[in-house]
Amino acid sequence: MLKKKASFMVLSIFIVMSLWLVGCNSNNENSENKEPGNEPRNELVYATAKDINDMNPHLYAGSMPAQGMVFESLVENTADGIKPLLAESWDISEDGKTYTFRLRKNVTFHDGEPFNAEAVKMNIDAILSNASKHAWIKLTTKLAETKVIDEYTVELVLSENYYPALLELSMTRPFIFLSPKDFINGQTKDGVNGYHGTGPYKLADHKTDQYATFVANESYWNGAPHLKKITAKVLPAGETTFLALQKGEVDFVFTDDRGADSIDVEAMNLLVDSGDFRIVRSEPMNTKMIVANSGRTNSPAADAAVRKAIWHSIDRETISDAIFNGTEAPADKLFSSNVNYANVDLPQRKHDVEQANQLLEDAGWIGHDIREKDGQKLIMGLYYDVNSSSQKAQAEMIQSSAKKIGIQLDLLGEESTSIANRRSTGEYDLLFNQTWGLAYDPQSTIASFTSEASYYHTTSGIPEAEELYKKIEEVMGSTDEETRKSLYKDILTIVHDEAVFIPLTTGSVTVLAPKDLEGIAFKQTQFELPFDRMHFE
Amino acid sequence: MKRLRYLFNNKLAALSLILISATFIVGIFAPWMAPNDPNEVHMELRFASPSWEFLLGNDHLGRCVLSRLIHGIRPSVLWVLAALFVSAGLGTIIGFIAGYRRGRIDSFLMRICDIMLSFPGYVMILAIIGILGVGVENILLAFVLIKWAWFARIVRTSVMGYAELEYVKFSKALGVGNLRIMRTHILPVTLPDIAVASSSAYGSMVLQISGFSFLGLGIQAPHAEWGMMLNEAREVMFSRPEMMLAPGIMTVVFVSAVNFFADAIQVALDPKLRTNSSNRKYQSALVAEKMRRDEVA
């Protein structure tokens, strides 16, 4: 009899557990937004998998969306070209070497310091004194001198003509401006005393790995923003974030600066169905891809045939349909055709298992289970961001299709910082990555092919590497539109032929926001969101 | 009443034993038992409901949940068992040497044990995967590194208790070889202690390894493991809660069975040990020793 009771207990607990699990489907509707209806809301809490980190505007540890709220650049990159921001207007000399900026007056840093030509010079000098960190941004190597002409006029003198200069000045970092009071011994490379920028939001509070709060800059030169307080809450991606959204503990998520979404498409759709949220998606902004390390001579990834075979083995249509529910279109080249200078005719590599097998066979990779060549097994590591569930799913799918052509992929999930680090040290075979977005494509992404901090290892192993680097050097200094076009064409053709960048889908920035939040817009970059334009209805 | 309780215990224990052995067998013969290839992706069958071909349905990549559950037995259950055997074996040998020889060797070995036990279990595991990288084999290595010391302490305490007994002293006086005494007189009586200790550690080890896989530090894709399956299910916890059922219930049932069984052998072996009153002090020391290291995932 006692035994019966015991087993009854066991049984009933399982039943309760199962009911809970199955029942929670219907619980979703229960959570209502608890905000009082009469008072207009003016606060936003967004979830992020990573802390905002060190906000130092002249280094690279900080979260870019957060830096974008606090700091500003001289000019802004918009869909209609370069527009004024902290500089009201500018002139470029005939030879393309001298840029004269007339600064906006009455701009102050968050600590009350005036924004003027001296501050600009101080910031730019601080950046240049740490040049090795900024090697990826070629302007730092071309800037010869920064001259203060008068209080609101600055002159930048370049050593040679460099056509993307304004583009690079518009980037989220490093050419953004910090209050001179925050400098330590006139420098920023060894840390700063504070994070006072000129932007629409001020950093008010920061608890590492918990949250950061930003409050509206009431004396913002372009008018105080509507949302008075923005909180970045650090939450593990996935269901913790989902729950927090559902409970109203956070009310905003967006694609982070490494291209990872905290929750997957299906979870977003569930939240939209609940009636409290809506999804806003930007135009396609970048290309998500797998980057192969051609420079790692002992890795099969150094073999073009292997890279091409992987390219052919991936079923992009299914990734687009099944993993992204059709929200991201398949990509078949590094830059989609709407990117400047990228409308180049390149041969398409379709999903074709037979051809993939043939390529490997021809290159001497033979064997049944896992192919081999000269005693080396066809095994490679593929690194993905652990905070991105879609990357993991893609990785598993790619792993399974690679297995069918005799390639073993070992999947390794790491934090995005570690993956970025691997990219610069070359300790990888394959890793997930994305192009840098409309504001950076193609010029900055291509310039970074030569930079050790970015894609040097990716491109250095290909036979045409020297030629590639020479052409990149040339295109950046080119003045003639036609030469530039043809140089870009050559560059894109080389990397396409060598298949070092294996495209997957076209990525965009996805925002999940409260239904009544208006003014959600995007910049030309995936790294920032214009929070100052948002407001509640 | 007492008999009834025994019966109750034994029947449950029998049931647990059947469950445990069945799991082992299915795990060992996983490639033949599993209806499908556990890593075969069928994107068109994403989250499909159970069908005749896929009895428990399909996961987020359309893989067969049942086959993954079956193949998951190996890392979740069998490899842990192997790590347990290695650490128990190592611990027994060292514990025997320490407990039987006493003196300086004993205190030397026990100091090493103290050092190993100064690293809390989880910290040791994190330290090892921090250095050697994530992966289930590194967690198993960490298990062996921590648990052998724990076993050695238990076995030593137990051996010391029996080595003092009259008949052992008597055999010694007769000039019977040490190895022989250990084999014929001490090993048989310490075995129950080892069995009790191992079985009670097993459940928590299974939970720990699934916890680490759950955090993404354990087994790596595409290999199936229960904790990993639960982690994958957690991502769709709200849209497809039923995905948590299979691995969740499997883990709970298996660990419950192990714990029931561990409890039952402890009870079964208890009265025999209780009869010897000179042993009591060691018994309480033994319990204290075990409790020190009880950890839950």
Add this chain to the structure above:
Amino acid sequence: MGGYMLRRALVAIPLLIVVSFLTFILNTLSPMDPAEVVLHTQGVPRITDELLTETRAALGMDRPLLTRYWDWLLSCLRLDFGDSYVTGKPVWSLLGPAFVNTLQLTLVSVIAVILLSVALGILCALKEGKLLDKSIRSVSFILTSMPSYLLAALLVLYFSVKLDLLPTNGMDTVGSYILPVAVITISYAGIYFRIIRSSMLSNLNEDYVLFGRACGLPERKITKRILRNSLQMAVSVFCMAIPIILGSTVVVENIFAWPGLGTLSVKAILARDFPIVQAYVLVLAAAFVIVNSFSDMLNAWVNPKLREDR
């Protein structure tokens, strides 16, 4: 008694030294060359062999192991664990606050574990063999057999989502303690209450209880006596539970985004931030040794019997 305390305290010191040495060695096993890492964090574009040798010398890596260990130990004692590879911030500025948070979680949990396990232990012992005893034990069996993350998920589903009572994550309010503490408590109380129950049971059969009963002592007095004994047990449980729970909050912290050591260390591992991993191991192992020594002493102070056989 003072002698025992002193001896116990003295044992901890060599242990701490060996533990720190092992942690130091652990770092030399790391697959990343510290010199290379330093160069990368400095953003040096091309790393040459000469540069590496130079940096190694600058870092003092060509000196004997023991010298390096000694310097490292001294800086650790000043809480200088170096800088994080990822953020460049001093390790202690990240580890320190996280340690405090984990300590808070641990203390609250241990108190809950004690209250629950002593209460249940006594209750079950008094009702031994009754339905209540059986049911409590069965339920605890299942609950302790459940992976804590599964338990956490179920609790969150019910209390946070369905009933909308408690926050799902973080440590913002008192309410955010409830779920993580509940998960830890359920896992550990299930183990400890059984220990208390069985020692209560053997207590009940002790001579003094039988003798007291035989002499017609009022039941109240006997119960009082028994309770005093169980207080000692509570102390024992407390002493054992603190170091164990302190070291095993990893999973719970990660599930509830508790900003403690567990979350920090897992993140650091996945970001290959070795200085943090190393400092985490050292700090927790040292804390473990110290807390263990204290609890042994406390235990010995409350239960004089224990002092003899140590």
